[in-house]
Amino acid sequence: MTDLWQDAMDHAVSAARGAGQVVREALLEDRMVMVKSSSVDLVTQTDQKVEQLIIQSVKEKFPTHRFIGEESVAAGEPCVLSDEPTWIIDPIDGTTNFVHRFPFVAVSIGFSVNKQRAEPAGRASGPGQQRAGPAGPGQQLSRASGPSQRAGPAAEPLLAFLQVEFGVVYSCLEDKMFTARRGRGSFCNGDPLQVSEQKAIQQSIIATEFGSDRDPEVVDKIFSSLRNILCIPVHGIRSAGTAAINMCLVASGCVEAYYEIGMHVWDLAAASLIVSEAGGVLMDVEGGPFDLMSRRVIAANNRTIAERISGEIQAYAPARDDAAAPGADP
Ligand SMILES: O=P(O)(O)OC(CO)CO
Numbered sequence: 001m002t003d004l005w006q007d008a009m010d011h012a013v014s015a016a017r018g019a020g021q022v023v024r025e026a027l028l029e030d031r032m033v034m035v036k037s038s039s040v041d042l043v044t045q046t047d048q049k050v051e052q053l054i055i056q057s058v059k060e061k062f063p064t065h066r067f068i069g070e071e072s073v074a075a076g077e078p079c080v081l082s083d084e085p086t087w088i089i090d091p092i093d094g095t096t097n098f099v100h101r102f103p104f105v106a107v108s109i110g111f112s113v114n115k116q117r118a119e120p121a122g123r124a125s126g127p128g129q130q131r132a133g134p135a136g137p138g139q140q141l142s143r144a145s146g147p148s149q150r151a152g153p154a155a156e157p158l159l160a161f162l163q164v165e166f167g168v169v170y171s172c173l174e175d176k177m178f179t180a181r182r183g184r185g186s187f188c189n190g191d192p193l194q195v196s197e198q199k200a201i202q203q204s205i206i207a208t209e210f211g212s213d214r215d216p217e218v219v220d221k222i223f224s225s226l227r228n229i230l231c232i233p234v235h236g237i238r239s240a241g242t243a244a245i246n247m248c249l250v251a252s253g254c255v256e257a258y259y260e261i262g263m264h265v266w267d268l269a270a271a272s273l274i275v276s277e278a279g280g281v282l283m284d285v286e287g288g289p290f291d292l293m294s295r296r297v298i299a300a301n302n303r304t305i306a307e308r309i310s311g312e313i314q315a316y317a318p319a320r321d322d323a324a325a326p327g328a329d330p
C-alpha cells in the first residue's frame with residue numbers, strides 16, 4: 001500500500017533538524033525579546049524566522065498543504081483544522097527558556113489530515129488501547145482488534161488524536177528527535193519509546209507548568225491543583241518549561257504524567273501522538289475526551305493516573321484556539 005505521508009514526515013524531521021540548528025546558533029547571539037498577549041508571553045525574531053523557514057520549505061514541496069503556525073496565528077492567520085493536510089507548527093516551544101538560555105527548547109511539527117475521520121473502536125491508536133510495546137522503525141504494532149477493553153465512555157477520547165497523522169518534536173539543545181507516526185509507535189533518535197509502567201500515583205513524578213496567565217483567580221486555581229496533587233502525595237513535581245518536552249518525558253517513561261491548562265494546539269499536536277503511540281493516555285482535565293483545540297490536557301502513562309489527576313484539578317476554560325474559526329462553538 002502506498003504510504004501517503006512518509007515523505008511529509010521525512011520532510012518534517014529534516015525541517016525540525018534545520019530549525020534546531022538555527023535556534024542553537026541564535027542562542028549564541030543577543031536575542032531581541034518582544035511580547036504578545038502579555039508581558040510574560042514572549043516572542044523573538046528567531047521564533048518568527050524559524051516558523052517562516054519551516055513553512056517555506058513545506059510550501060515548496062507540498063504546495064497545497066495548509067498551516068497552523070504559532071507566530072502566523074499571532075499575526076492574524078486563522079487557526080483551523082480541516083480535512084486538508086495541515087502542518088501544525090511551534091517553531092520554538094519554550095521561548096521563555098530560549099530567552100533565558102534555560103536548556104530545554106523544542107521545535108514541534110504535527111501533521112493532521114482528514115479531521116472528521118473516525119475508525120472503528122479498537123483499531124485506532126488511543127488511550128487504553130492494548131499495545132504490544134513500541135515497534136521498531138517501519139513495524140506495524142499489533143493492536144487489539146476487538147472492542148475496547150474499557151467500559152463506559154472510555155472509547156470517546158480516541159477520536160481527538162485521529163486528527164494527527166505524525167508528530168515530530170526536536171529537543172534541539174539535547175539533540176533528541178522524538179517522532180511518532182499514527183499506528184507505528186514513538187521513537188527518540190530511532191529508539192522505541194514506552195511510557196512508565198507505574199500504577200501508583202504516590203510513586204510518580206508529575207509535570208506541569210505555571211503558564212503565562214497572571215490573573216490572580218487563575219493563579220489561585222493553578223496553585224490549588226498543584227497543592228492537591230503534591231499532597232496526594234506524589235514523589236515530585238517537575239517543569240521543563242515546554243509542553244512538548246514535558247509530553248515527550250511522559251512518552252519516555254521519565255515522568256508518569258503531565259497536565260496543564262492554557263497551552264495551544266501547536267504545543268500539543270505533535271507530542272500528543274508521541275504520547276499515545278508510546279502507550280499513553282490523553283484526557284481532558286475534567287476527565288472527558290482530549291480536544292486538541294481546547295487548550296487543556298492530561299497526558300499520562302495510564303488511565304488510572306490520568307483520572308486521579310483530573311479529580312484533583314481546579315479546572316477552568318481559556319478561549320479555545322478555534323474560537324474565532326467559522327462554525328466554531330461559542
Ligand atoms: O514557548 P511557547 O511556544 O510560547 O509555548 C509555551 C506554552 O504556550 C511553553 O510550552
Ligand SMILES: [Mg+2]
Pocket residue numbers: 090092093094243266267
Ligand atoms: Mg509552545
Ligand SMILES: [Mg+2]
Pocket residue numbers: 047070090091092093094095
Ligand atoms: Mg512557541
